Amino acid sequence: MTSDDSARQGQARTIETHAALAPEQIEAVLDLLTEAARHDGQQAVSEQGRLQLRGGARPGVSHLLLTLAGELVGYAQLEDTDPVEAPAAELVVHPEHRGRGHGRALGAALLAASGKRLRVWAHGGHAAARHLAQVLGLTLFRELRQMRRPLTGLELPDPVLAPGVSVRTFVPGQDDAAWLAVNSAAFAHHPEQGSLTQRDLDDRMSEPWFDPAGFFLAERAGTVIGFHWTKVHAEEQLGEVYVVGVSPTAQGGGLGKSLTTIGLRHLAAQGVPTAMLYVDADNKAAVTVYERLGFTTYETDLMYRTET
Known part of the structure; x- marks a missing residue:
């Protein structure tokens, strides 16, 4: 653990870096994320980042806690696991403590910890996040779109599978290795998904x-060749x-389109009124497929990085 203290408006601002968080620290971070999400209308830290809060130390993952007079007011997570890309980070400041330099302090700590090779997500692409990126000397290089479509009255063409291809559901413990293998192959170009x-x-x-x-898993001659994993956000x-x-x-x-259709029909049968997905804006082929399936852009996440 390392720390850096500075005075701010008469109070001591401390940034501590941890390889793993204690239970009470995890609870405090989750409370901070909940408050920020309530204020911003979306999560400041991704699902992967929230999962990495728990379960002890993980290779290449560190947690930065910014406290003011003993109160947690900021959090950042740095992941340095990609052998090629710069370390990736997410950060958040409590809504009641914004505009006081805490985001800049966390950003500076991330730059120092990463050796000034850094990628940072700005979920929702808000103006304040864009300004912070400019202050830190980061430039935009990736746009991730969230797309949505209604599921009520869903009308989609029947999925067409090639001869010899069948679809069944995943069996935990039995299909783990096969899914990990096809996921790695399908997303070899994608640093987050392909490295699961x-x-x-x-x-x-x-x-x-x-x-x-x-x-859902698609198989041919007993080998998994594709999949569609759906998720239901019950509260939303x-x-x-x-x-x-x-x-x-x-x-x-056309297997991807067929698997997408199968999954959308499953989601509609669960009674949820809307479907969502994330797709990189520069993945024109995927964006086109989803637009033809009735999806439109709902919001955008942006990633900034240091110049390389």
Whole structure:
């Protein structure tokens, strides 16, 4: 653990860096995230980041806690696991303590910890986040769109599967390795999704929302060649196209669209009125598929980075 103290308006601002958080620290961070989400209308830290809060130390992951007179007012997470890309970070300041330099202090600490090689997410792309990125000398390089469509009165063409291809649901403990393998192959170009491990899968299967009945696998000759993992956000009444992946050996034949349709029909049967998904704006092929399925852009997350 390291710390950096500075005086701010007569109070001591402290930033501490931890490899793992104690239970009371995790609870305080989660309370901070809840307050920020209530104010901002969306989470400041991704699902992966929230999962990485719990379960002890993880290689390459560190947690920065900013306190003011002993009160937690800011949090940042730094993940340095990609062998090529710069470390990635997310940060948040309590809504009641914004505009006082705490975000800049966290950003400076992240730059120092990463050796000034840094990528930072700005979920929702708010003006304050864009300003902070400019202050820290970061430039925009990635745009992640959240798209949505209604599920009420859903009318989609029947999915068409190639000869020899069948679809069934995921069996925990039986299909783990096969799914991890096809996920890695399908997202070899995607640093976050393609690097998921058994621990990451276990984390998600332990979440209350996990339902294998909404996790579809496409097989050919006994080999998994594609999948559509759906998710239901019960509190928000949203169904999610959580992730769709197709093995490089099976791409180009419409399997992704068919799997997406199967998952959307499943979500509609659960009674949720709206479906959502995330897709990189520069993935023109995927954006086109989703637009043809009735999705439109709802909001945008932006990622900034240091110049390389």
